[in-house]
Amino acid sequence: MFRIPQIGIIYGSRSCEHEVSVISALQLYRHVDRRKYDVLLIYISQQGEWFVGEPLANINTYRPAFKPDTRGLTRVVPDLTARSGALLALKHNGLYRGDRVEIVARLDCAIPVMHGLHGEDGTLQGVLEMMDIPYTSTGVAGSSVGMDKILMKKIFKGFGFPVLPGCAVTRGAWRARPEEIMDDIEKELPYPVFVKPANLGSSIGVSRAATRDELREALTLACTYDRRVLVEQGLNEPLEVNCSVRGFDEEAVASVVEMPVTFGRLLDFHKKYLEAGGAKGMASLRRVVPAPIGEELTQRVQKLSVDIFRALDCKGVVRVDYMLVPDTEELYITEINTIPGSLSFYLWNQSDPAISYPELIDRMIRSALEAHDQKNENNYAYRSDIFRNTSVGTKGTKGIKGTKE
DSSP: OOOOOEEEEEEEOSSTTHHHHHHHHHHHHHHSOTTTOEEEEEEEOTTSOEEESGGGGSGGGGSSOOOTTOTTOEEEEEOOSTTTOEEEEEEEOOTTTOEEEEEEEEOSEEEEOOOSTTTTSSHHHHHHHHHTOOBSSOOHHHHHHHHOHHHHHHHHHHHTOOBOOEEEEEHHHHHHOHHHHHHHHHHHOOSOEEEEETTOOTTTTOEEESSHHHHHHHHHHHHHHOSEEEEEEOOSSOEEEEEEEEEEGGGOEEEEEEEEOOSSSOOOHHHHHTTTOSTTGGGGSOEESSOSSOHHHHHHHHHHHHHHHHHTTOEEEEEEEEEEETTTTEEEEEEEESSOGGGGHHHHTTSSSOOOHHHHHHHHHHHHHHHHHHHTTSOOOOOOSHHHHBOTTSTTOOSBTTSOO
16 A cells, blocks of 8 residues: 655754754755645654644744643654654553554654754754655764764865864863963964854854953853864954755755845854744745855855865755954855754745756755665675674683684
8 A cells, every 4th residue: 555655743852952952943844845745743842752743833842841741732752663664652552461562653764854963963864864764964973073063174174175273171171270281272373263062053142242351251151062162263353154055976956145234243043043033943034045146256165165064974954154354365164054943944945947946855865765766776785604603792712713813
């Protein structure tokens, strides 16, 4: 009997970007083509519990605070058996009949929409790899590199991609010798500098420092959000430009380039999500599309974005953010978002040719299926005589025959 594929949208989690994730997920949920897919919302609470159920489609379920005992919600856990794709729930049959485990869903593909911790750092991707089901985001390694600003900067520099100079600071070092840390930073970088938690997004915990006192405050703030902090050289009145890339492998395609209207020096969380109402997440941000930077520079941004996408072996939809020096047209990568806010649909519906949000979702799923098929072409079996030749675990054993002890 034919059934349409079941697609699980996984979102929430223990992250400072929890609320942004909820908005992105509900946006996506409303745009999935129900003629092609059976779509299921899978919410991970801030306590790390997984839930499914109709109430998740209503924003009021999450405010003022999520209640796990809401009628219609079922707590589930993923079955890590390879290719099962199952979500399991414990059902209570009464006092004398005991409990039973019930399969409440079988996922054919997952769409991770978890921003930040556990979603963009490779953690969730590792779970989905264990389950061996297709998923629409970048893999474990690329997600991990993209999330960690310090690691990302080093790897991008190795590829020859343009990045700004920076210094890494740990929370332990900052608490032990703050004056020495600031001395070292001032020797390496001129003011102003930007101070950023290494593994956070949405500009949470990010500060601009133009003096030693501001640097002290910025480092103290950043260290409350992360154990590792990046201090990065600032630029005088740069412009921000962003570009999205979608696809997989050789089919990577760049979107139109945007220029966010920053209202000042730092595009912080409030400006990104709240100043224009916030109901559409990143889509609420004021922006100029296409960015007024000329055709040649636009093509440079698009080509570099595709090169970055391929360097990290990305798939699905990502967004690469840049700082641009207007006078010299110097371009510097600030970060890559492997699960961007609102999945950057607002860039694709203004690209040429324009792609609707349902079509973008469809293409993400196709890329996930293609990547999964290619992974399953790999040979994971290797015949060896190691078990036949070893005596480990038997009485009087001395290891593998033919080897020196």
